[in-house]
Amino acid sequence: MLRLILRRWLVVAPTLVGVTLVSFALLTLAPPPREGLESEAARALFLDLPTFVSADPRDLERDVESALERAVHGDAAPDLSGRGAVLVPILAPRLSALPAPAQRWALAQLAPSGDLLASEAERDGVAAGDDLTFWVELYDSRRLDFRASHVRRLVRRLREGRSLHAAEQLRALGTFAVAELIAALDDERVDSQRRVLSLLSGLVPQAPAARLGTSDPRAPEAWREWWFVHRPDYVVFGPLERAIAPVTETRYGKWLARLLTLRLGTSAVDGEAVAGKLLQRGAVTVALATLAAALAFLLAVPLGTVTAVRRDGVFDRLVGALGFVLYSLPVVWVGTLVLGAVCGAPGLALFPPGGLSSAGLAGAPLLTRALDLAWHLAMPVFCLAYPSLIVLSRHQRSAVLNVIRSDYVRTARAKGVPEHRVLRSHVLRNALPPVVTLAGLEVPLLVGTSVLVEELFAIPGLGRETVAAVAARDVAWLVAVTAAVAIVGVVGLLVGDLFVALVDPRTRRSGGGRR
């Protein structure tokens, strides 16, 4: 059984890769932001990166090298001074070896960091205007400060609030401290996080996250998002990272990294993190779809069996005709009619008009709340389940009809096995597997349909959010939701397969594989 599960997962792996590609294709359809390709919005979509393979992935070191190259040749080199103090450990040791034009450019890039870094005394010791000497001497005395271990120690002290100087010293290190500070955000303690956040907003005032304020609960996620996009601007890649950078520093690589780390950006509707909302709302939708699939399956099996056994009887004809009519009715329309007829104002108020719970039940006993939930779910689940019920019962009917004609059923009857046992152990046992597979196939469809039903019945699931996101043109949410729903669909298929293996020993022995 375990081997079967493992093998199925292996088979599914390429499918999951395909799902990431499909959602990535959707992402590339998004129109480029109006501000232009160099803007923050464009960078957040990684429009500055190549699609699949990057011939020359850039990081801080590459940026500096190419700029120096241009400066040496006397071309206009890009202005990197916005990067701040991360430039110091790269440029300062090489200053004296640089040719004059490159030196001038390098000193101009370093200038803004000098004020932060140097104390009054250090400033005074050097003649005004002799920047070269100033930087050489400064770097000589401060070289040991520009080490990751030193910064890490300072950040630890800052987090624990033990040292008053830690913040001062980190501020002096400028953007060089940002990498460690972002990592320190994982410390969930409020005061520690506040200290880190206020330092970050001081160091990188141009980041959009700096505008949020230190007490905003969205701030840590906003900073992590900013770092995810801007990390190559501030960090020199290690050998391993440089080796894989041609693949990871691409639009698709970044999208894959987003999916794997659940860093799916922030929603344009309310600024919350997409991943958190996706898990929270997705749970409702998946619960709804699973409930509907289970209900449909559990009702379809007896219904299909009875209509097959009493073939062409009154009941069979009735169910067939009713099924055909119901099946041709669009779900949204049935939902609208149900809402108008039995939920609330114009019709009978048998069921609530929407939502998942009544007001004023917060402190009620568990049983009351459970009943209330069931009362709210009854109509949405009915609307969701009836198309699947019809499909599955039709298939159950045809499967039973097939088996009933088989030789072993005739043999069983001939040797005098009671009819109920023939049905149970010969007919049902052989008719079930294909229908179970089908029930698994229903899950992606049900998730899709539940988007419609949720919107109708005001259930706080994926559907409501998605409809709101369409109006707000929230690309991050829409792409994430498509990927998530597809992954749920793949998992539904897998679960269906496992149930088939449970019901049907033959699949187990031959080691899986669809029939």
Place this chain on the structure above:
Amino acid sequence: MRLSERPSQFAGFVRARIRQRAGMLRVLWRTRRARVGLAGLLTVVLIAVLTGFLAVPATSPRILEAPSLGHLLGTDAEGRDVLACLLHGTRTGVAAGLSSAALVVLFGVTLGAVSGFYGGRLDAFVTRTIEVLLSVPAVVAVLALRGITGQHGFLDVVVVFGVLRWTDVARMTRAEVLRARNSDWALAAHALGLPPWKVLWRHVLPDAVSPAVVAAPIAMGAAIVVDASLTMLGAPDPDAPATWGALLAGARLHRDAWWLAVFPGLALFACVASFNLVSESLRDALDPHLRTLAVPGVEAPPTREGAAINTRRSDRTNR
């Protein structure tokens, strides 16, 4: 074979094919279900064509009036006559349905036939792609496309059906091609030295298109329903053209105006039901083996292995 023989041979081929098709149509016409379904289908298409000569329903100050002699089916929130809107909405529906179904059949048959006939790596690739696309629900894909591109029209539905929904047809066509490829006549054609594409086109494909023919009306109905459902759930837009979905969207806002919900819904139902009837009777006419899934009362002979599985996706699309 000499060149001079070819015309007469071709004429014979065509005559045989016509006789075959006519026989199929006769079988199709024999049942009441098929007649009702075909009549419905023709009516819908006819309305769609004829309303091209009709004026676009105009707004008037008489908003949200209940059905009366002046406005047989009442008026909507902009004062447009619901009957006129319904008739006009048929155009959008039929356009969405026909183009979606055309794309579904085109891609499905081509990819399914090629992958089943040539096999190998191409087949593995197509099968994988189908598995991926099957797990993306069309409703979510259309919503995502509308949100990302900012276009709200039936064209999104057509694109999504063209990209996602060919999979059902491809799977079934592939299974049929796999069966027909090894038939005696296909082997004979191959032995006579016909190039593979000709064997596929002339001797395998004619025997393998029935699933596509059966799936086409269903895809049509599904596209119409998806378009109407998503228009209904989207933000109400007063400038939107008069479609069934727009009428239903009005019904969500004005819960007392029952005529806004009931009549477009009935139109959708009639449309989809007749398409489903056509599809079911086509299935019976084309392949008696596949009849087990039809409405009770029809003789259901033992199915070939896997027949139930082959048809299973064909009737799962109407929501």
